[in-house]
Amino acid sequence: MSNTSNTANDEVFRIWPGTAALASRELVRFFRQRTRVIGAIGQPFIFWVLFGAGLRGSFQSPDWAAKLQQPLTYQEYFFPGIAVLIVMFTAIFSTISIIEDRREGFLQGVLAAPVPRSVIVLGKVLGGTILAVIQAGLFLCIGPLLSYVGLSPGLQIHVDAVQAICAAIFLTLIAIELTALGFLIAWPMSSTQGFHAIMSIFLMPMWLLSGSFFPGDGSNWLAWIIKLNPLTYGVAGLRRLLYSGELPVTDTLPSMAVCLTVSAVFAAVCFGICTWLVSRPTANNVA
């Protein structure tokens, strides 16, 4: 950053209004596009019900589920993973708009404004995070109710107030992590097609291989990939917060402390890279 002569106080004063303005713009845009609301929450919901019903018979419960009071159904297993998928879709939809913002010219107007470059990242990440937490939270509240209409088995999920707050906070952390990741992928892209390609070959596999869709206990190499995937720690942390009772620490289910640390570090790294990318004035910044 070139502007080091400003006082820290002045910086804080300038960071908040700009961040709030950009974040609220994200919210207004989102609620004006009804199809986005349906896309981000509808598809994961359908996945959950369909895969839950279809894979029910062939699902092999992971080692850590042995101590649960009842055997783990696939739909229960899949539940935290779907919440994370909603967060990921929301993050993708929010950050793909960076490419549109650049093409439509909005972005260069912001880049020419006297705000610290981190505001441009913060505004987007904050907006995307709020949307992701609202939608994933909605799913976590509504999902268990589906058992009353026969679309899901009864879940062994008994969430008290403290657990709900912890889950919301951890969901926020995952949302920051994924929105920042989406941001740094979208920033150098010149077309939305490019982003879709990255989504199919990188982001979706990242979610599939995070212990959200299958435990991956059986295969050695798969277990390694899952272990190296930062998102594994997001899914596992959420799983620990949602299920009732203590779950043991296994190869594919890290401890809560590890989950928190890895998620926080990964979010911070992504955010740092984003700010660095934005603060470089390049020919790419202008349409």
Next chain:
Amino acid sequence: MPDFILQANGVSHQYGQTQALSDVSLQIRAGCLFGLLGPNGSGKTTLFRLLATLLPLQTGTVSIAGFDLKNQSSQIRRQLGVTFQSPALDNRLTVQENLRCHGRIYGIASGPLKSRIDDLLNQFAIADRRHSIAGELSGGLRRRVELAKGLLHHPTLLLLDEPSTGLDPAARRQFWDAIHDQQHREGTTVVVTTHLMEEAECCEQLLLLDKGKVVCEGSPQELQASLNGDRLTIRLRRTSELRTRLESFLNAESRPVGDRLCFRVNNASGDLQRTMAEFGDEVVSAEVARPTLEDVFLEKTGRVLSDDHEAKS
């Protein structure tokens, strides 16, 4: 000593192997309406982006309002109002939401921002469109919203990139009225890039750019006066057949403009009389005029400024 708000020395810029600007220097007086005139690809948009702090300064020095572009871009951004060629509005937000979002980014507190937005909407006669979605406005209206957006924070220097691209003549006139009004009202310095003659003639000072180099500078009147002689434009019945004969008769080279031939001559009225006497029946129309900025550009570079007046860069 005149008060310069912008001074640039030896500015060069490269995109990869392409030299977009080479050794450009300019000075702009405070309160001036300054034009950067050049054909597409002349480097004027690159210069605009450098001044708007969107591109890194590679070579040379630029100071704006006493701040150094390289090290104090943040302070410079505070002084700048920027209006882009394609309006930088969020098409899904209303006019008011766009202005409010932008004002908050510029750190204007909500009370003063509200009254400032009211003032500007009235100044640009768009108050009735306050709640319209920006994407549904006509090009002219969007351009005016964009201008209002650029002026929210009372910039000392307003940068406009090809401001009347895509505007019809009426909208163009309204837009320029608004700019002149702003310049007189608040003493704002205005820098505008353009490839259009009509826009360049509105400016007080001009810098002509071609292939990234400064061709010449001065007021439109000075530049036009720098050319000797007049411009004689003749339309003939059989232009292609008679062109060479007419050229040797007048002892001057011609330039075709549409179906007419354009000559730069020292004694236009005398030449016109001689032509009428010699070619009489063949002449459909003839016109004598002072050289235009187009002629200035042609004289200095050997190239025409713009073939297509509506071409986008």
